Amino acid sequence: MPPVPKKKTPKSRQGKRRSHLRTRVVATTKCPHCHSPKQSHRVCPTCGYYKGREAITVGKPELPE
Numbered sequence: 001m002p003p004v005p006k007k008k009t010p011k012s013r014q015g016k017r018r019s020h021l022r023t024r025v026v027a028t029t030k031c032p033h034c035h036s037p038k039q040s041h042r043v044c045p046t047c048g049y050y051k052g053r054e055a056i057t058v059g060k061p062e063l064p065e
């Protein structure tokens with residue numbers, strides 16, 4: 001017989017364990033270039049700008065080949 005829990009986990013304990021499992025709401029700021037909401041300290045997904053210059057080209061999917 002495999003190892004089996006001695007006691008059933010109560011709903012309260014299960015809930016306490018899962019209290020850390022929630023997903024976080026990401027904080028968004030306005031892009032200074034195109035004014036659309038974007039994640040702070042990330043390249044803007046709409047215009048591809050970061051720190052006042054174009055960091056990535058948006059529109060064409062970049063292929064790794």
Ligand SMILES: [Zn+2]
Binds near residue numbers: 032048
């Ligand atoms: Zn932008």
